[in-house]
Amino acid sequence: MxxxxxxxxxxxxxxxxxxxxxxxxxxxxxxxxxxxxxxxxxxxxxxxxxxxxxxxxxxxxxxxxxxxxxxxxxxxxxxxxxxxxxxxxxxxxxxxxxxxxxxxxxxxxxxxxxxxxxxxxxxxxxxxxRRRGDIEALKAAIDAGQIGRPYHARATWLRRAGIPALGSWFTNREMAGGGPLIDIGVHVLDYALHLFGEPQVTAVSAVTHAELGVRGRGGAKSDKQHVGSAYEVEDLASMLLRLEGGGSIVLETSWAAYRPAGDEFGITLYGTEGGADLRVVDYAPAGELTIFTGDGEETEDISVTADPGRGHxxxxxxxxxxxxxxxxxxxxDGSLALDRARVIDAAYESARIGAEVRLSPATTGLEDTGPQETASTASTASTASTASKGA
Structure with a gap:
């Protein structure tokens, strides 16, 4: 049998x-x-x-x-x-x-x-x-002690002209929840905290800017998922995360900005015994990963060739x-993704009030701020049965 x-x-x-x-x-x-x-x-x-x-x-x-x-x-x-x-x-x-x-x-x-x-x-x-081969190779190097204890990082995902589609649900605040910070920035937030070993985020200070999308710049005008929306979200966001234990991460993300053409994401890490830099240009299957080590004036830079990884x-x-x-x-149970959402909420609140927002020790919510405005699920869920999500 x-x-x-x-x-x-x-x-x-x-x-x-x-x-x-x-x-x-x-x-x-x-x-x-x-x-x-x-x-x-x-x-x-x-x-x-x-x-x-x-x-x-x-x-x-x-x-x-x-x-x-x-x-x-x-x-x-x-x-x-x-x-x-x-x-x-x-x-x-x-x-x-x-x-x-x-x-x-x-x-x-x-x-x-x-x-x-x-x-x-x-x-x-x-x-x-985080399942990219280069991110996994960097995590293995950190876990092996090659850079010591990471204490600061700059993590980015930047586009020259990458608003998904002007007039689409992506640019509608109620449908999307925000712009590049919640769309591609959440990937950056995830892999940065993953590389740091999942420390608690204790405070967030953020700014957002909407300079190009509101003028019809930086994205395609397409019928794809077009809902006739005005441009209601940011096209660039930057935030400083304070971490439990004293670490810090600066995260920057844009859909549209006057910078070199194309799409680039990655992370630069500073540790107590070394550092690392990962850059991925235009969705290359594997990015350029360098590990920086040495003692005093003696330095050693190691180029790491990573497999593409298996992604989805x-x-x-x-x-x-x-x-x-x-x-x-x-x-x-989705708790890790919920923690990411709490950090994103804190960033948008910080940008709104122009001040740092602290998160409670157990990431149960925001401290010392007014209530976060949230869109109603009920009002938007009735507007479509099932639409498709892009990249």
Whole structure:
């Protein structure tokens, strides 16, 4: 008699680039079967259904969840839909892997974590950049003691003209929650804190600027996901994070700024025994990674050649491993992504009030500030059933 477990049955909500990364992973990895997809766009839904051999195709995510028989679902849609879809799926007993950011605000993110607790199901967020080969190589060097204790870093993701699409949901504050800080900056925040070993963020001081997008500069005018929105978010943000134990991180991110052309992200780390610099230009599979070591005037710079890494494939694989480990589902409840959301909230609040915002020791909220304004999930969730999320 066979003791083989039946395959995990997966669904994907969202038909854009991000959703297709999840579809590719479910179609590639063993022990899982992609059985359902959902998205509003008729053409892409039919094309992707044919490509992956998926017969269950829905225009509304609610039908995908209601039809049942799913073990896991990936959520790859505009940010304002993350919370309602994730909560709905979790309450139906389905494990959830959401695209970043977890939600528009920490308040929304908390509803997702609470739903994971109530349902006893896994909730994770796809921070795929920490699964790049160069980031993993840098983390291995830090863990091996090559730079000692990291105490300061400058982490960036900067674009010359990279507003996703003028007039789209990306530039609508209520739908997106913010601009580049919450969109690509959350990746930078994640890999920086990951490299530091997940220290507590104790305070945030931030500024935001909206100089180019409001004048129609720095991005494409496209019909893709066009909602007719004015430019309501920042196009550049900078923040200083104070860390438990005395460390610090300066994080800078832009969708549009007068700087060298293209897309560049990375991190420069300073440690007690050495340092490191990683630069990735225009999404190169592997960036330029250098480790700086030495004692006094004796220096040694080591160039590290890293593998490309496995990105979303590794994220989905780890998610499925956690789902298969039924005894430890409570360990994977979305709390790490919720902490990222609290830092982003603090940054936007700091920029609003023009002062540093301190976070409580247990990252339970903001201290010594007025209430954070948050958009209503209910008002926006009704405006679309399932849209697709871009890169």
């Amino acid at each position: 066979s003791t083989a477990h039946p395959p995990i049955r997966a669904g994907v909500v969202g038909l854009g680039w991000a959703g297709q990364q999840h579809m590719d992973a479910y179609a590639t990895l063993p022990g899982v079967e992609l059985v359902a997809i959902a998205g509003m766009e008729d053409g892409p839904r039919a094309e992707l259904g044919e490509k992956y051999g998926v017969e269950r195709r829905y225009s509304d995510w609610k039908d995908l969840v209601a039809d049942g028989d799913l073990d896991v679902v990936s959520v790859a849609v505009p940010t304002f839909l993350h919370a309602p879809i994730a909560v709905g799926a979790l309450e139906a007993g389905i494990h959830v892997l959401s695209e970043k950011p977890i939600a528009r605000t920490a308040e929304e993110a908390q509803t997702m974590v609470d739903a994971a607790h109530r349902s006893g199901r896994v909730l994770e967020v796809a921070f795929n950049h 494939l590794a994220v989905v694989e780890t998610f499925l491993e956690h789902v298969a480990d039924a005894g430890n589902w409570a360990n994977w």
